[in-house]
Amino acid sequence: MKISSGFERPLNRLDIDRGTVQECRDLAAEIAAPIEELAHTRTTVSIERACLRLIGVDGVVGEGTEATPIPNLVVDHIRDSVGLERGVLIPFLAAALDGDIQRVAERIATGGSHVTWPKGEVLDRAVALARELAGKAVDNIIAAKAVRAGKIERYGDGEKPWFYLIVATGNIYEDVPQAQSAARNGADVIAVIRSTGQSLLDYVPYGATTDGFAGTYATQENFRVMRKALDEVSEELGRYVRMTNYASGLCMPEIAAMAAMERLDMMLNDCMYGIIFRDINMQRTFVDQHFSRMIHSAAGIVINTGEDNYLTTADAVSAAHTVLASQFLNERLAWAAGLPSEQQGLGHAFEIDPSVPDQIALEIAHAQLIREVFPHAPLKYMPPTKHMTGDIFQGFLLDGMFNLVGALTGQDIMLLGMLTEGVHTPFLSDRHLALNNANYIFNGAATLAGEVTFAKGGDVEQRAAQVLEETRQMLREVAEIGMFDAIEAGMFADTVRPRDGGKGLDGVVVRAAGYFNPIAEGLSRHLEVKV
Numbered sequence: 001m002k003i004s005s006g007f008e009r010p011l012n013r014l015d016i017d018r019g020t021v022q023e024c025r026d027l028a029a030e031i032a033a034p035i036e037e038l039a040h041t042r043t044t045v046s047i048e049r050a051c052l053r054l055i056g057v058d059g060v061v062g063e064g065t066e067a068t069p070i071p072n073l074v075v076d077h078i079r080d081s082v083g084l085e086r087g088v089l090i091p092f093l094a095a096a097l098d099g100d101i102q103r104v105a106e107r108i109a110t111g112g113s114h115v116t117w118p119k120g121e122v123l124d125r126a127v128a129l130a131r132e133l134a135g136k137a138v139d140n141i142i143a144a145k146a147v148r149a150g151k152i153e154r155y156g157d158g159e160k161p162w163f164y165l166i167v168a169t170g171n172i173y174e175d176v177p178q179a180q181s182a183a184r185n186g187a188d189v190i191a192v193i194r195s196t197g198q199s200l201l202d203y204v205p206y207g208a209t210t211d212g213f214a215g216t217y218a219t220q221e222n223f224r225v226m227r228k229a230l231d232e233v234s235e236e237l238g239r240y241v242r243m244t245n246y247a248s249g250l251c252m253p254e255i256a257a258m259a260a261m262e263r264l265d266m267m268l269n270d271c272m273y274g275i276i277f278r279d280i281n282m283q284r285t286f287v288d289q290h291f292s293r294m295i296h297s298a299a300g301i302v303i304n305t306g307e308d309n310y311l312t313t314a315d316a317v318s319a320a321h322t323v324l325a326s327q328f329l330n331e332r333l334a335w336a337a338g339l340p341s342e343q344q345g346l347g348h349a350f351e352i353d354p355s356v357p358d359q360i361a362l363e364i365a366h367a368q369l370i371r372e373v374f375p376h377a378p379l380k381y382m383p384p385t386k387h388m389t390g391d392i393f394q395g396f397l398l399d400g401m402f403n404l405v406g407a408l409t410g411q412d413i414m415l416l417g418m419l420t421e422g423v424h425t426p427f428l429s430d431r432h433l434a435l436n437n438a439n440y441i442f443n444g445a446a447t448l449a450g451e452v453t454f455a456k457g458g459d460v461e462q463r464a465a466q467v468l469e470e471t472r473q474m475l476r477e478v479a480e481i482g483m484f485d486a487i488e489a490g491m492f493a494d495t496v497r498p499r500d501g502g503k504g505l506d507g508v509v510v511r512a513a514g515y516f517n518p519i520a521e522g523l524s525r526h527l528e529v530k531v
Helices: 018-040 046-055 068-079 089-094 101-109 120-155 172-186 219-238 249-261 273-278 284-301 307-313 322-336 359-375 392-409 428-448 457-483 481-489 518-527
Strands: 042-044 163-166 188-193 242-246 266-268 302-304 347-349 381-384 414-415 506-510
Touching: 018 249, 018 322, 018 457, 018 481, 042 046, 042 242, 042 284, 046 089, 046 120, 046 249, 046 284, 046 347, 046 518, 068 089, 089 101, 089 120, 089 322, 120 219, 120 249, 120 284, 163 172, 163 428, 172 188, 172 219, 172 273, 172 428, 188 219, 219 242, 219 249, 242 249, 249 266, 249 506, 273 307, 284 302, 284 322, 284 506, 284 518, 302 481, 307 347, 307 481, 322 347, 322 359, 322 457, 347 359, 347 518, 359 392, 359 457, 381 392, 414 518, 457 481
Parallel strands: 163 188, 163 414, 188 242, 242 266, 266 302, 347 381, 381 414
Antiparallel strands: 042 506
């Protein structure tokens, strides 16, 4: 267990050009402007399904692998009958004015009711009901932040850095004892990673699940089960244990909505991860991430971005600047959605080949640079994976060096490395050893972050300056050609994705002049951002 904190965010240790940092932020704003405009002029089937979920529509039609979520069926019916250009809520609620919302949704889903666009008094009543239900939905999202704060006040909070551990059995009921055991042994954040390939499903599975593959399906019931279990162990330990999952893929807004309703604390939510690593259409991803981040902001959820993944496909030295460039873009797009820096768990990783001379010095330079550039962000530092082998002793040593760099540079969230990472799904014993490793390093080196300084003009400072300058040059090029062309050119993670390719483009809808989404409007007023 962590026996002493000594945690601080060590800043102003590198003499980096602050003017260059500001220019990078200005370039990120220029690059993001067309993406923000896209989010303000488009909706998606997943955004509309999220709106239905937030006003109380749930359930499935059918059983087992044949089950189809009712929100999907309702949105599909309305898209076919009146279109989604003006949003889903008015035509749906016009059909539900005099009935139970869930029952009306079930009738529409099973073909027992046909939806048309309302007129006159019916339209007025539907608009009024939509605003009423949207107001309640937004209040519920915002309430998650207050409930979390109350739990932290009651239980106490874990000292930083927060140790982040993954459970991934595929069975939510087996995940629970593993998660509670990890918490009892010092984990501060439990990540229930999703079943392989769920990000490519254009629907959210329903209910508690027991048959995931290398992960457990993200469902609202699974969220509820794990949240309850972590609240129980939080009370037992006198320390609030956080829960995280993945708001990415084709159902990003829906999973964000479910996370808010079930009081998750963190969510993986990146502006480009789905595009680059899951071949999801870039327009779909950019539109969905804006709405999902509005939900995250209002609910007090910390997002984790996925820049660490860049270094699994590109070289961690020559491509270090792509991580920083992406972080600037993630920051800007998060701000545009009302998500403050304090909720931006920007990601990076300890992924330099251990055979590279001065690997540790390079890792320190990269980690300290990111710490300096984003002083208020709760940075998430990812362990070595790409160069882990069957040599578990070498792996354990690499994880120790990762922990040491994290301690020296003041990383906030440490995803603990497993000595068998990349060989198989880690055993429970691997998690125990990971906690032992981290506890040893952080208890032994906690105060070093405030003691260590770097030679002016030395190798660490020069490397940080080089990465920052390469980031500026990259962002200038992206600003010149535009974000879509940059992704098509493979400038991020050495991966090429076409603007009109990938999965999910058919789920993007151009808004009509009368588009109506009172949930987005309510969130935008609360967050003071453009809807």
